[in-house]
Amino acid sequence: MNRRVILLFLFMSSLLMTRSFAYFLVTYVVRAGDSIHTISRDLDVSISTIIDFNSLKNPNSIKAGDTLRIPQPDGLIYEVQSGDTFDYIAKLFFSPVDELIAANNLKPDSVINPGQRIFIPMSLVNLYQYIPQSSPFRWPIYGVISSDYGWRTHPVTGQPSFHSGLDIAAPEGTPIFAGSGGTVVFAGVNGGYGNMVEIQHDNGYLTRYGHMSKISVYVGQRVDAGSLIGRVGSTGVSTGPHVHFEVRDPRANTMNPLSMLPTRDLMYVIRREDDGTAAGGK
The missing domain is CATH 3.10.350.10 (LysM domain)
Incomplete structure (x- = not known):
């Protein structure tokens, strides 16, 4: 055997011993x-x-x-934080909320508490992601943009500085997914980026994902668009949990990630059989 x-x-x-x-x-x-x-x-x-x-x-x-x-089965864990709802947790994993609730043998009106562990089967992860049709990358996480690309007043030093990426805020432990297919070329600590993953993509571009609480890939690993690469954190020079998403062109120049991503209303999309692009929320 x-x-x-x-x-x-x-x-x-184990199923015969418990139904919960x-x-x-x-x-x-x-x-x-x-x-x-x-x-x-x-x-x-x-x-x-x-x-x-x-x-x-x-x-x-x-x-x-x-x-x-x-x-x-294969799947991921999310630890509930204060204020979380089933709907919000489902969005963090780009998953359908009803199936997520059912997978945990809960009901839509069940109370969830901070610290509670929710299991998201891998079969549900990224079911509601938008597959880019005209943009090179998908959104790496479901979150709120907290700092744009370009010149800004640095939130830690208070000095003018150029921000080379896009900061997307989300609760610590939120999954971070690869923006496109490629090979992991860096996975570790990189100065102010904290825990960082760098992916060399098939289209010639390179992406960086910084301030992770956990790295879930290794150097040399092949990833697809939407593969789990880590979890949101606040490592390195950071004022709160978020991912620093950075895009570099084939000549290593940074680019505004918003020019490479779908529009924000396509961050979380319910794919239907008619056209596959119906927006589910943002």
Whole structure:
């Protein structure tokens, strides 16, 4: 009996014991010959999910005897914060709210409290993202623009400075998604950016995502548009939780990200069969 069959057996056994599950957490002991890729394949979870659940600094350094927490089915956790609603949490994951509520065996009128953990199955993540038709990138998070690209008074130093990206504010722990497909070329601490991920895209552009609380990818990893790459935080030089989203052209010049993104009313979109572009909110 292979590992996948054993895990499914354990998962189904747990369903017989309780009807209140949202997900089943497997403790997996790494065996000789395992890699992040084989574990991802055998347990049918994305690499970024494994990194996210285990806060792995270097997933390629895992060794026999290490233990990993693996969710079944594949999915992500969000810790409720003060003022959160189901509708808002669904938007953070670009997910349909009714299915998200049902996945947690809750009701639309259920009370959720700060600190409560909500499970978002990966099958629901990014269902309501806008797939760019005429812009190079999708929105990396659902949030509020707190600082535009260009000259500004620096919020920390109080001095005039050029802001090389777009700041998008959202609660700490909000998922950050790749703006387009590409390869991760940097994942770590970079001065005032704090925890930062840099992606070299297939279209020749490069994007940076700064101030993360958690990085969920590694250098060399291939990502698709909408792949989880980390979580919103306030690391580095920052006054609050947000992501610094920066776009550089093939000559390494910074560009106004707003010129490369869909309009703001397409930040969260309910895709319908008629045209796939009906706006669901902003």
